[in-house]
Amino acid sequence: MITLDKLSEFGADVKDGLIRCMNKEDFYLMLVNKALNDNRLSELEQQIYYKNYHSAFETAHTLKGMYSNLSLTPLTVPINEMTELLRNGTDTDYTALLEETKTQFRRLCEL
Amino acid sequence: MQELLERKQGLHRTVLIVDDEFIEREMLGAMLSGLYEIIYASNGMTALEIIKKKKKTLSLILLDFHMPVLDGYSLLKILRSDSELRSIPVIVLTSEKKAEVKSLQLGAADFISKPYEAPEVIQARVRHSIELFEDRIIIHDTERDELTGLFNKEFFFEYGKRLNNQNGNMPMDALVLDINRFHIINELFGRSYGDKVLKIIGQSIHELVRQTGGLACRSNSNCFGIYIPHMDNPKDHLPRFISMIEDNLDDRKISFRIGIYSDDGNALDMEQRFEHADLVCRKIKNSYTTCFDIYNAELHSKELHSERLINDMDTALSEKQFKLFYQPKYNISDSKPVLASVEALVRWYHPEYGIIPPAEFITLFEDNGLIRQLDNYVWNEAANQIKQWKDAGFNVPISVNVSRVDVFNPRLVEILSDITRSRGIDSENLLLEITESAYSDNAQQIISTVINLREKGFKIEMDDFGSGYSSLNMLCSLPIDALKLDMEFIRNICDNKKHLRLVEIMI
Numbered sequence: 001m002i003t004l005d006k007l008s009e010f011g012a013d014v015k016d017g018l019i020r021c022m023n024k025e026d027f028y029l030m031l032v033n034k035a036l037n038d039n040r041l042s043e044l045e046q047q048i049y050y051k052n053y054h055s056a057f058e059t060a061h062t063l064k065g066m067y068s069n070l071s072l073t074p075l076t077v078p079i080n081e082m083t084e085l086l087r088n089g090t091d092t093d094y095t096a097l098l099e100e101t102k103t104q105f106r107r108l109c110e111l
Numbered sequence: 112m113q114e115l116l117e118r119k120q121g122l123h124r125t126v127l128i129v130d131d132e133f134i135e136r137e138m139l140g141a142m143l144s145g146l147y148e149i150i151y152a153s154n155g156m157t158a159l160e161i162i163k164k165k166k167k168t169l170s171l172i173l174l175d176f177h178m179p180v181l182d183g184y185s186l187l188k189i190l191r192s193d194s195e196l197r198s199i200p201v202i203v204l205t206s207e208k209k210a211e212v213k214s215l216q217l218g219a220a221d222f223i224s225k226p227y228e229a230p231e232v233i234q235a236r237v238r239h240s241i242e243l244f245e246d247r248i249i250i251h252d253t254e255r256d257e258l259t260g261l262f263n264k265e266f267f268f269e270y271g272k273r274l275n276n277q278n279g280n281m282p283m284d285a286l287v288l289d290i291n292r293f294h295i296i297n298e299l300f301g302r303s304y305g306d307k308v309l310k311i312i313g314q315s316i317h318e319l320v321r322q323t324g325g326l327a328c329r330s331n332s333n334c335f336g337i338y339i340p341h342m343d344n345p346k347d348h349l350p351r352f353i354s355m356i357e358d359n360l361d362d363r364k365i366s367f368r369i370g371i372y373s374d375d376g377n378a379l380d381m382e383q384r385f386e387h388a389d390l391v392c393r394k395i396k397n398s399y400t401t402c403f404d405i406y407n408a409e410l411h412s413k414e415l416h417s418e419r420l421i422n423d424m425d426t427a428l429s430e431k432q433f434k435l436f437y438q439p440k441y442n443i444s445d446s447k448p449v450l451a452s453v454e455a456l457v458r459w460y461h462p463e464y465g466i467i468p469p470a471e472f473i474t475l476f477e478d479n480g481l482i483r484q485l486d487n488y489v490w491n492e493a494a495n496q497i498k499q500w501k502d503a504g505f506n507v508p509i510s511v512n513v514s515r516v517d518v519f520n521p522r523l524v525e526i527l528s529d530i531t532r533s534r535g536i537d538s539e540n541l542l543l544e545i546t547e548s549a550y551s552d553n554a555q556q557i558i559s560t561v562i563n564l565r566e567k568g569f570k571i572e573m574d575d576f577g578s579g580y581s582s583l584n585m586l587c588s589l590p591i592d593a594l595k596l597d598m599e600f601i602r603n604i605c606d607n608k609k610h611l612r613l614v615e616i617m618i
Contacts (some may be wrong), residue, residue, distance in 0.1 A: 020227050022141050031134045061177060065206055066134050068226040 002029055002036075006111040010074060017071035028070075032108075035066055041105055044082075048094045057086035074104040124241060125150060125168050129158040129183070130175040130204060135225070139173060139204075142230040143237060147171075155181025159189060166196055170241045173223070175204045176214070184217070191218045200244040202236065220244065256329040258306055259313025264336070267328030271338045271381045274326065282341035282374035283325065285384035287392040288312070291366045293333035308365055309333070315356040336385055341374040349403050368395050369403040390414055417475050423461065424481055428488055432460050435492050437509065452508040452542060455493045457485070482514045490530050494541060498534040510542040510572060518545060519556065524563045538568030544595065546574045561590050 004025060008014050014028075021028040040059050047056035060083040067075040078100040085092060126147040130136040131154055140149045147170070152158035155178055162169060172190075176183035183203065190196045203214035206225035214222050220240040223233055254266035262270065275283065290296070290308065297305040309329070316327045316335055325339035342348045349369065356367070370392025372384045379387070387406040394410065395401045427433060437453035459467040476482040493509040500507050517523055531538045543564060545557070561571050572593040596614065604611040 019229055020138050020142070022230055024141065027137075027141060031137065034134055058177060061206070062132060065225050066132060068206075069135055069138055071226070 002032055002111050010108060010111055013071035013073050020069060032070055035070055036109055041101060045098055048098065053086050053089045060086050075101060124170040125165065126171045126173060127152060127158060127161060127169055128173045131178045138227065142233050146234060154178050155183060155186035158186060162196060169199050171237060172199060172201045173204055174201050176210055187217045187219060200240045202240055258309055259329050261313050261316060262326060262328040264328050264330045267326060267336055268381055270326055275381065284339055284341050284374050285372040285388040286337040287370045287385060287388040288335040289368055289392050290333040291368060296365065308360065311359045312356055315359050319352055345371050345373050345405055353402060368392055371403060372406045387411060420472050420475060421479065421481065427459060428484060433488060434458050434460055435489065452510060454510040455489055457489055477514060480516055483516055486512060486514055486517055490527065494530045494534050494536060497536045497540050501536060508540040508542050510544050513543045513545050518560050523560060524567060527569060528567050539570055542570045542572055544572045544574040558589060565590055
């Protein structure tokens with residue numbers, strides 16, 4: 001079960017995330033759990049695999065908003081980078097960035 | 112307006128959050144739910160349906176740009192192009208700098224960046240946007256005439272002054288448009304038709320101001336003020352504007368007139384310009400041939416002079432500045448002319464203007480009703496003179512004028528009887544001259560008054576006969592003692608046999 005302490009250990013800026021949730025811990029944890037159940041990271045992987053960069057940008061942009069509002073910093077860093085590359089339709093190797101995101105997402109799920 | 116005021120007092124405000132992302136939607140909702148009623152929509156299409164349903168109660172829309180079905184850009188464009196929905200403020204939610212600029216260009220009230228700032232900041236931005244929106248509506252409703260959408264008079268002059276300051280006192284013309292006999296239109300065709308006329312004229316004025324620049328107001332029930340950049344030749348431009356209104360009205364029963372103050376470089380303030388335009392508008396009030404005219408200094412000077420005379424009248428009466436002169440009337444039926452009576456002629460010895468002939472003030476006083484006071488003064492002075500002559504052993508009747516407005520005074524007989532009775536003079540010595548034109552106003556009324564006066568012993572003379580349109584038939588039915596032929600009429604009898612014959616018949 002995810003707790004604020006575990007999220008801090010994960011590297012999330014819990015204090016920052018809580019402020020956006022009016023310092024309601026339960027509400028914040030509920031939203032983090034929502035993010036954990038979101039499967040759009042897999043969608044993003046597929047879209048990049050098929051080089052559907054326009055859709056990939058939309059997905060990455062959404063994930064970026066979600067992770068950054070929850071202050072899930074370890075996820076925010078790689079997804080931000082991907083979003084900016086995809087915004088310009090950059091045809092590059094996204095493997096490392098995707099792997100980093102997936103790794104951090106797995107870490108979060110394992111908390 | 113009432114609904115808005117209640118919402119402004121914090122009784123009820125609703126905010127719509129439009130975002131496809133549950134987490135962001137809920138996060139914003141948590142920040143605002145203690146302050147407002149929150150409604151959520153997960154895409155633009157759903158949001159549009161909600162907005163249309165709740166357009167009267169929505170205080171604000173928080174709108175994400177990236178959404179499925181109908182994105183935020185498209186929704187914002189739809190809202191801005193809809194006259195009923197465009198006034199609801201929209202704050203755009205975005206994480207992109209470019210989108211911030213674009214949203215403001217599209218008419219968004221503000222933007223909130225993602226990731227969200229502290230709740231206090233977001234709450235303040237929301238509150239600020241709602242207040243601006245509500246204040247704008249209140250100001251709009253306060254500054255505008257509800258029927259025509261034009262400014263009301265107070266705001267018109269306020270904004271006009273600002274316009275002058277901002278434009279470095281650019282030459283500006285003032286126009287006053289007044290609908291002729293508007294109360295009759297309301298009475299004959301109903302108030303709703305009158306309102307329709309006002310609206311159409313208001314729309315035409317909106318169109319004029321849109322073309323020329325400037326601003327306009329509905330200054331009272333049937334009068335409009337228009338303040339526009341100076342036209343070089345108003346006489347060339349105005350007919351086009353007048354035609355536009357007439358075409359829009361499509362009703363020849365409705366007529367109006369326009370008084371214009373054309374900027375002549377005299378740097379008058381806005382109020383003075385409109386006073387001048389109004390003066391012209393009033394001047395052509397009864398003209399059937401002129402529907403617009405332009406102010407000129409000569410007219411103004413004449414008007415000022417008239418105003419001065421009106422203002423000075425009370426003092427003139429109390430200081431006896433009006434002097435009576437007596438023009439003798441002789442009976443020439445015998446070989447030697449015999450003094451029969453005199454006619455009182457009034458002159459004004461004004462302390463500043465000197466002797467003012469009656470032509471300058473009689474018509475003026477007739478127009479505003481002051482003539483009753485002057486007539487009363489003359490009757491009393493003439494009665495005093497009759498008394499003085501009587502005391503000196505002379506019996507000389509004096510003719511005095513009874514103006515048209517006096518004839519309709521129900522106390523006329525009583526007033527004149529009191530004047531003669533109080534001085535112990537005979538009523539028949541006060542000869543009452545009633546101008547011919549008065550008889551055609553309301554013949555029945557005047558005949559009745561004249562009969563009453565004659566019963567009290569007064570002699571009645573019809574003045575200026577031949578200058579108006581009296582019929583011979585009317586002459587027979589009028590109970591008068593003397594007919595005073597108009598000078599112009601008499602002047603023609605030497606050259607014109609018809610006139611001569613007519614005079615012979617009448618005599």
